[in-house]
Amino acid sequence: MITRRGFLRLIGSSVLSMVSLSAYAVGIEPMLLTHVKRYALTPPHWPSGLELRVVALADIHACRPWMTPERIASLVETTNALQPDLIVLLGDYVDGMRLVTADVSAPDWASALSGLRAPLGVLSILGNHDWWHDYAAQLAGAGPTVARKALESVGIPVLENDVVRLEKDGHGFWIAGLADQLAIRPSKALGRHGFKGLDDLDGTLAKVRDSEPIVLLAHEPDIFPKVPWRVSLTLSGHTHGGQVRLFGYSPVVPSDFGNRYAYGHVVENDRNLIVSGGLGFSIMPVRFGVRPEILQIDLG
Numbered sequence: 601m602i603t604r605r606g607f608l609r610l611i612g613s614s615v616l617s618m619v620s621l622s623a624y625a626v627g628i629e630p631m632l633l634t635h636v637k638r639y640a641l642t643p644p645h646w647p648s649g650l651e652l653r654v655v656a657l658a659d660i661h662a663c664r665p666w667m668t669p670e671r672i673a674s675l676v677e678t679t680n681a682l683q684p685d686l687i688v689l690l691g692d693y694v695d696g697m698r699l700v701t702a703d704v705s706a707p708d709w710a711s712a713l714s715g716l717r718a719p720l721g722v723l724s725i726l727g728n729h730d731w732w733h734d735y736a737a738q739l740a741g742a743g744p745t746v747a748r749k750a751l752e753s754v755g756i757p758v759l760e761n762d763v764v765r766l767e768k769d770g771h772g773f774w775i776a777g778l779a780d781q782l783a784i785r786p787s788k789a790l791g792r793h794g795f796k797g798l799d800d801l802d803g804t805l806a807k808v809r810d811s812e813p814i815v816l817l818a819h820e821p822d823i824f825p826k827v828p829w830r831v832s833l834t835l836s837g838h839t840h841g842g843q844v845r846l847f848g849y850s851p852v853v854p855s856d857f858g859n860r861y862a863y864g865h866v867v868e869n870d871r872n873l874i875v876s877g878g879l880g881f882s883i884m885p886v887r888f889g890v891r892p893e894i895l896q897i898d899l900g
């Protein structure tokens with residue numbers, strides 16, 4: 601039989617382990633264990649001889665004290681050290697929760713990102729938070745958002761239903777960027793029911809003028825069932841892997857498809873999706889089982 605002292609010890613140690621687990625989830629895992637998540641694949645339609653290293657940063661969510669301009673600058677250094685051919689930014693630069701001590705202004709996070717260097721350049725898309733925190737854009741139901749202007753002001757193109765053709769080693773390929781699928785929030789005052797996406801997948805892909813391979817950037821992975829086989833690879837963020845992930849399962853995922861596109865490399869009908877666990881937080885400053893990650897993808 602358990603004694604009172606034993607019971608109290610048990611309670612005490614449970615409380616202590618809860619406290620240390622919380623300290624780990626709030627402090628250590630998010631801040632210290634940022635790592636490079638590597639993938640290597642030859643997706644459909646990829647020409648032999650085209651070796652391309654893409655490094656992707658997702659869900660930065662700049663804010664103090666969690667994602668300061670100094671921390672972004674150190675992520676930029678790590679990214680450059682991977683010697684990417686191309687760097688892509690997958691959206692959600694703006695903070696995603698209320699538990700912050702101060703905002704980081706768009707010029708400040710953009711200036712930190714301006715240090716990114718790659719021979720084929722840096723390309724970006726926007727995420728839902730870049731829209732949701734922009735009251736003028738919400739009111740207008742249209743951009744350009746503050747985030748877009750900040751990125752452009754440091755020379756980083758923003759693809760919203762747009763494409764760019766690049767070349768390496770004599771092979772051409774396309775980077776297509778989708779506008780955000782949850783851009784406009786519901787508003788009773790404005791008579792808007794439900795979220796309105798600004799994404800136009802067909803219109804975007806129609807801008808690709810030849811049969812060269814396409815890499816699609818789409819902040820939310822929920823578009824993936826609609827992405828045609830013609831697209832070699834889709835890169836997404838947004839889910840943060842659920843922020844809490846145990847044994848390959850995330851209890852809470854901001855996706856209509858639950859765990860299907862929560863995290864990692866998904867192959868469906870010979871179509872490839874990679875979802876980054878991202879770098880920052882939304883809702884709560886907690887991460888467990890999903891370390892902040894920089895994606896390195898070697899195609900070829």
Ligand SMILES: [Fe+2]
Nearest residue numbers: 692727728838
């Ligand atoms: Fe997002």
